[in-house]
Amino acid sequence: CAVTVILFVSIFYFLRSRFFRAMSLKPHYKPAIGGLLVGIIAVFFPQVLGSGYGWIQIAMNGDIVQMSVILMMALVLLKILATSFTIGSGGSGGVFAPSLFIGAMVGGAFGQILTFVFPEIVTQPGGYVLVGMGAMLAGAAKVPIAAIVMVSEMAGNYNLLAPLMVASTFSYLLSGRWSIYEKQVENRASSPAHRREMTVDILERAEVKDAMTTKLIVARPGDSLEKALKTLLDRNIGRPPVVDDSDPTKLLGLVTKLDIMKAHARLSAER
Known part of the structure; x- marks a missing residue:
């Protein structure tokens, strides 16, 4: 998932900066072009439209007929492109649901591969879908704790808490500073909104003898x-x-x- 995070962020900002912003068109024409490109993808792969929660559920059920490994890996790239075309062109949309969808497809594909290689050990490939969702969100949004809690709540149980913690932590660390949120600061101490609460007032500790x-x-x-x-x-x-x-x-x-x-x-x- 860390590699997918880097791929997602790279493609997202590349298309926005080098493709749409480089166009010598009026701003209100660019979302139309982005929508056209998304529509072309959706003609052949309608799974990229919307939040994709229904397809995530199918992947969790382990239905290899509707969601094969090849299809899920293809949807990872296509969802990245569709999201980048939509938001990069100036259209309305978010990156939270796409991050979950992309992570679910990566986790689902990985789970099905392990089920095929180790059928006696891996009996629930759907669990990898949830782990992939948490790992992708933790790396792309740089919120590992929130991703762990959120995915556990969405699943309705905490049986996957341990693998979620491991996968989310590795995704967060290995993806480095790559974040889908451009204005996101590195930590609370770097945030202007939290700088006062993170900094100890020097005058509270200094004494008169230090200034006289x-x-x-x-x-x-x-x-x-x-x-x-x-x-x-x-x-x-x-x-x-x-x-x-x-x-x-x-x-x-x-x-x-x-x-x-x-x-x-x-x-x-x-x-």
Whole structure:
């Protein structure tokens, strides 16, 4: 299923980018071309139309007359093409149901092959259909846990939970970064929607000592107001501390621009 995931994603985006977007046609003509191509496929293989849930059920029943190995393998490629033609051309559709259908056909074909080779060991090829569905969804949508739970719920039992976990995990890992969802981020930490909850606020752990500075710019009682004002303006300081001339560690007070302006006004009035 991991190989099928890569094939699905490659064909899907190749047809969208290199075929439909390269057409020098108005956008509303392209879905018509995509629909025409899907219709041509459906004339010979109507199984590619719709969600395909009915054909998935036939594959689960192991009916080799209606769903042979060759037919299921052909439907894998044809469903990929039909989905790519529809969505790549700008038509309306999704990739969830096609992913399940493609995975079911891969799993069904694999199950029938094992039944033919090991008839005494493999007696329920329909189980491989469900496992294929989960593995394909896990790899294509990058949701292994959701695929396991969803397919188990769709089947109505959890007897296939172990093989679903194994197949979904391998499909997820082996398919790498290949995803049918173009805007899907790699993990929750990379998502803008979840970035705040995944990141620990640095200020919550930092202490005042980590931000304070020991190289203080100070003023002294004997400094002129002109010098103090120049220091405030040049260094862009709001209120430097005023320290004692004999003991720099002794804080006498603070001086601000407003204090200097008030002192200037008072001295000017006295004169």
